[in-house]
Amino acid sequence: MIDEPEEIADQEYEQLVERVCAIDVAKEFGKVCTRLPGPGVAGRRVSRVWDVPATTRAVAELAGQLVGSGIEKVTVESTSDYWRIWCYLLEAAGLDVQLVNARDVKNVPGRPKTDKLDAVWLAKLTEKGLLRPSFVPPGEIRVLRDYTRMRIDLTQERTRHWQRLEKLLEDALIKVSSVASRLDTLSTRDMFEALIAGERDPQTLAGLARGKMKARHAALIEALTGRFDDHHGELARILLDQIDALDRQIETLTTRIEELIAAIPTPASPDSHDSHDSPAGSPGQAAPAGLGALDRLVEIPGIGPRGAQIILAEIGLDMTRFPTPGHLASWSKLCPRTIQSGATHTTGRTGKGNPYLKGLLGEAAAAAAKTHTFLGERYRRIVKRRGKRRALVAVARSILVIVWHLLADPTARYHDLGPDYHTTRVNTDRKIRNLIRQLEALGHTVTLQPAA
Numbered sequence: 001m002i003d004e005p006e007e008i009a010d011q012e013y014e015q016l017v018e019r020v021c022a023i024d025v026a027k028e029f030g031k032v033c034t035r036l037p038g039p040g041v042a043g044r045r046v047s048r049v050w051d052v053p054a055t056t057r058a059v060a061e062l063a064g065q066l067v068g069s070g071i072e073k074v075t076v077e078s079t080s081d082y083w084r085i086w087c088y089l090l091e092a093a094g095l096d097v098q099l100v101n102a103r104d105v106k107n108v109p110g111r112p113k114t115d116k117l118d119a120v121w122l123a124k125l126t127e128k129g130l131l132r133p134s135f136v137p138p139g140e141i142r143v144l145r146d147y148t149r150m151r152i153d154l155t156q157e158r159t160r161h162w163q164r165l166e167k168l169l170e171d172a173l174i175k176v177s178s179v180a181s182r183l184d185t186l187s188t189r190d191m192f193e194a195l196i197a198g199e200r201d202p203q204t205l206a207g208l209a210r211g212k213m214k215a216r217h218a219a220l221i222e223a224l225t226g227r228f229d230d231h232h233g234e235l236a237r238i239l240l241d242q243i244d245a246l247d248r249q250i251e252t253l254t255t256r257i258e259e260l261i262a263a264i265p266t267p268a269s270p271d272s273h274d275s276h277d278s279p280a281g282s283p284g285q286a287a288p289a290g291l292g293a294l295d296r297l298v299e300i301p302g303i304g305p306r307g308a309q310i311i312l313a314e315i316g317l318d319m320t321r322f323p324t325p326g327h328l329a330s331w332s333k334l335c336p337r338t339i340q341s342g343a344t345h346t347t348g349r350t351g352k353g354n355p356y357l358k359g360l361l362g363e364a365a366a367a368a369a370k371t372h373t374f375l376g377e378r379y380r381r382i383v384k385r386r387g388k389r390r391a392l393v394a395v396a397r398s399i400l401v402i403v404w405h406l407l408a409d410p411t412a413r414y415h416d417l418g419p420d421y422h423t424t425r426v427n428t429d430r431k432i433r434n435l436i437r438q439l440e441a442l443g444h445t446v447t448l449q450p451a452a
Helices: 056-068 084-094 115-127 139-171 187-199 202-206 211-225 231-265 293-298 303-314 324-331 356-370 373-385 389-407 428-440
Strands: 022-027 028-037 045-053 073-077 097-098 338-341 346-347
Touching: 022 115, 028 056, 028 115, 028 231, 045 293, 045 428, 056 084, 056 115, 056 187, 073 084, 073 115, 073 303, 084 097, 139 231, 139 303, 187 202, 202 211, 231 303, 231 338, 293 303, 303 389, 324 389, 356 389, 356 428
Parallel strands: 022 073, 073 097
Antiparallel strands: 022 028, 028 045, 338 346
C-alpha cells in the first residue's frame, strides 16, 4: 500500500529572498555580509563582507546603507547579548530583522571556521529561506520583561541572604530554624533584633514569640540557647539590612510592573477563533467587559498574580507569533523532540528553553497538582506510570496550552473541566472487556448480570 503524498506548505520565513544581509556578531564588531544580484550574467550573486564596529553611530550608518541597497531581510546571530544593538537599531530603521539561534547556523564541516565564512554562510541560508527566526517580543513587552526578570533575580538573591543568615545562626548554635517554619516571620525578626542588640537570655528571647509560636515556648528556649556573640550580631545586621533593601527594591519593581501592564493596549477580539484541543480550556465562555489578560490568567490553578505577570512578560500578548499551542510548547521546550530514522521513532530531551518561563510553569504545575481540578487529576493520572518529573512537565505544558487559548482570544475565559473529566468520557464497553480479560487470565469464569 502506497501512502498518498503529503503536501507541506512553506512558512513565511522560508520564501526565497533576493537581497539579504547577515551579521556574525561579536562583542566589539560585527562581520556584515550582503548578497545582491550581480551585474552581467543572469542569476549571478555577489557577496560583500566587511567589519562594522558595534557602536550606535556605526550601526545606524549601516542601517542607512542597507535601506539604500534595498535589503529585504537581515539575519542576526544571537550571540550572548551582543545581538541587541544590531537587532534594535536595524529594526528601528524599518528593516526586516530576524534573530536566529547560533545552534541552527553552526559551522559546516569541510571549511575553515572564520567569521567571514560564517557571515557568508549565514547570508546564503537567509536567501534560501532555511533559517527559523527566534521570538523577539515588541518593545513594550521587552521593557516589562526586564522588570520581571530583575524582580526574579532579586528574589533569588534575597533567598540566598536568608540562607546565609541561617548558616550564621548555625555557627552561633542557634537552632531557631528547626522550631519556626520560616525565618522571615515577625516573631523571628524580633528575636534577631534582640540578639543583635545584645540580649542573650533564652527566656526573654522566647517571650518575643507571637501568635501560634507562643505554644512552642519550651522548644524556643532550647533552640535559642547558644553562643551568639558580637561578631555574629554584626554579620547578622549586615544580612538583615541587605534583605530589607532587597524587599524595598522588589516592591518598587512590583509597582512598576503593574503600571506597565496596565499601559499595554489590549488586543482586539478576533472575528473567528480557531478551535484547537485545549485541556481545561476556555471555549464557550466569554470574559466580561473590562476583564484583562492578567485577570483571566490568574483563574488558572497554580498561577497567581506574579506568575501571570511573568507569563505576559515572557511570551507577550500577540499569539500570532505562535500559530498553534504546539508551537508555543515547542518554543518553551516543554515537549520532547521526535527523532525518526526509518521505522525507528525515539524521543529526545525537551531542552533548556526559557529558564524564567519554565521555572514559573514548573512551580505552577506543582501547585496545581495539589488541587481538586482537571490539572490536579491529570498529574495524578500521569504520575502513576510516568513518574513525578514527567507528570509535572505534562501539567506545565497543559497550563501553557490554556494560556495560549486565553491570550489568542481576548474574549475567552478559563473554565475547569473538573477532576472527573476522564472518568465521564470512559468507554464503558472497552473497560468491561478489559476487566473480563484480566479476570479470565487469573483463571476465573465471568458471568455478567445487570444491576438491580
